[in-house]
Amino acid sequence: MIEKILAIITEVTGQQQLTLQTDLVRDLQLNSFDVVNIIIAFENEFGIEIETQQIRHIQKIKDIADYLEKQGVHD
Amino acid sequence: MTEAGLRLFSGSLDSLSSAGLLQKALKRQVDMGILPFVPTERTLTPKGKPYFADLPAMHFSISHSGQQWVCLFASQPVGIDIEQPRRCREEAIARRFFHPLEQAWLAKHPQAFFPIWTAKESYVKWSGCGIDSQFSQFSVIDEHGALCQGDGYQFIPFVTKKGTPGTMCLSASLSERYQTYELD
Numbered sequence: 001m002i003e004k005i006l007a008i009i010t011e012v013t014g015q016q017q018l019t020l021q022t023d024l025v026r027d028l029q030l031n032s033f034d035v036v037n038i039i040i041a042f043e044n045e046f047g048i049e050i051e052t053q054q055i056r057h058i059q060k061i062k063d064i065a066d067y068l069e070k071q072g073v074h075d
Numbered sequence: 076m077t078e079a080g081l082r083l084f085s086g087s088l089d090s091l092s093s094a095g096l097l098q099k100a101l102k103r104q105v106d107m108g109i110l111p112f113v114p115t116e117r118t119l120t121p122k123g124k125p126y127f128a129d130l131p132a133m134h135f136s137i138s139h140s141g142q143q144w145v146c147l148f149a150s151q152p153v154g155i156d157i158e159q160p161r162r163c164r165e166e167a168i169a170r171r172f173f174h175p176l177e178q179a180w181l182a183k184h185p186q187a188f189f190p191i192w193t194a195k196e197s198y199v200k201w202s203g204c205g206i207d208s209q210f211s212q213f214s215v216i217d218e219h220g221a222l223c224q225g226d227g228y229q230f231i232p233f234v235t236k237k238g239t240p241g242t243m244c245l246s247a248s249l250s251e252r253y254q255t256y257e258l259d
Contacts, residue, residue, distance in 0.1 A: 029088055031139055032206060033158055033192065040167045052172075053207045056123055 001074060004045075005065055012041050020062040038064070046073045079109040081245070081253035082148040083155075085235055089142050090259060096144050097137065099258050104148065124203035136200045143239045151249050154200030156193040157241030168192075172206075174214035184220060191215060193242040194222055194230050201228055201244035 006018045015028050024030045024038075035058060039050050042064065048071055058064055084100040091099065104110040114127035127133060136155040137146045147155040165188050169178050177191050194215040199205055215230065217223055222230040224247070231243040231251050245251065 029139070029142070031158075032196065033140075033163075036168060036172065036206075037163050040164050040171065043171075044164075044167065051208070052210055056205050056207075 001068075002065060005042075005061065005068070008041050008045060009038055009061060009064075012038050018061060020060065020065060022061045023059055024061070025059065042068070048073060079104075079254075080149070080250055081153070081243075082109070082256060083233075083243075083253050084146045084148070084256045084258055085237070086144045086258035087142050088139060088144050093137060093139065093144060096258055097135075097146060100146055100148070100256070103256065103258070120203055122203050122207075123205050124200070136197075138196075138200075138241065140239055140241075143235060143237055145235060145241070147243060147253075149245065149249055151246035152201050152203070153246070153249070154197040154202070154244040155241060156196035156200065157235060157239045158189050158193050158196075159239050160189045172211050174211055176214040176218060177216060180216055180218075180220045187216075187220060189240065190232060190242065193240065194232075194244070197230065197242045197244035198228070201246070 002020065009018055010016055013028060013030065013034060022028065024035060035055060039055060043049055046068065050067065054067060082104065086096040101110065101113045105113055110133060114130035116128040117125060118128050119125055132150060133148060134150065134152050135146055135148045136153050138156045140157045140159045143157065145155060145157055147153045169181050173181065173191065181187055181191065195210065198215060199210060215222055227247050229245050229247050229251065231245060233243060234240050236255065
């Protein structure tokens with residue numbers, strides 16, 4: 001699951017050497033449009049909808065992983 | 076103190092972090108006599124809009140795209156967004172985040188995607204709401220594709236010196252004329 005999450009973010013952003021603790025803004029210099037692209041990629045991959053108001057709370061990759069787990073998304 | 080209008084500062088994240096560039100912009104404005112001091116009490120509203128508690132009359136909005144960073148300062152609320160156009164899932168993003176009026180316009184004018192996106196983002200930064208569940212509930216354009224001037228705000232499309240397009244959302248009482256400053 002974690003590998004899949006990291007692979008999706010790499011595919012969307014082109015950034016490598018990611019970990020769960022990677023901060024999307026501080027470490028990858030992504031902006032909110034980049035995060036939206038990542039959200040769309042996850043929604044497409046897992047067939048879910050991530051609530052729009054959750055977007056501002058996504059700071060680290062771990063936040064995405066935690067959200068997916070809460071939604072019951074598994075490998 | 077110098078009476079100042081809109082100030083648009085640009086910099087590169089190659090040289091400094093966003094916080095470092097903001098600090099540099101603030102110091103420059105003190106040196107120019109626009110600000111009385113460099114504020115330090117940076118905080119967030121409950122909805123996540125940044126401001127300085129020790130200088131609340133100074134409004135600002137930050138945006139970056141790739142390494143290009145900008146910050147707009149004014150005496151009234153402002154919002155700014157820049158976005159270097161690039162390949163992305165435009166249809167999926169529009170379906171999810173655009174108002175039906177915007178989707179309909181985009182279907183016939185695909186080049187409007189980033190102008191619409193930056194206008195929407197600049198608006199939610201101006202209002203302080205950020206991207207929330209209401210983001211797809213408002214349209215920044217009318218049925219002819221023209222940017223709407225709303226109750227208390229106005230949109231100003233612009234392009235940075237380095238060629239990155241964006242939109243400013245300003246309080247309606249502000250003059251749309253702005254001074255640009257380079258931090259590099």
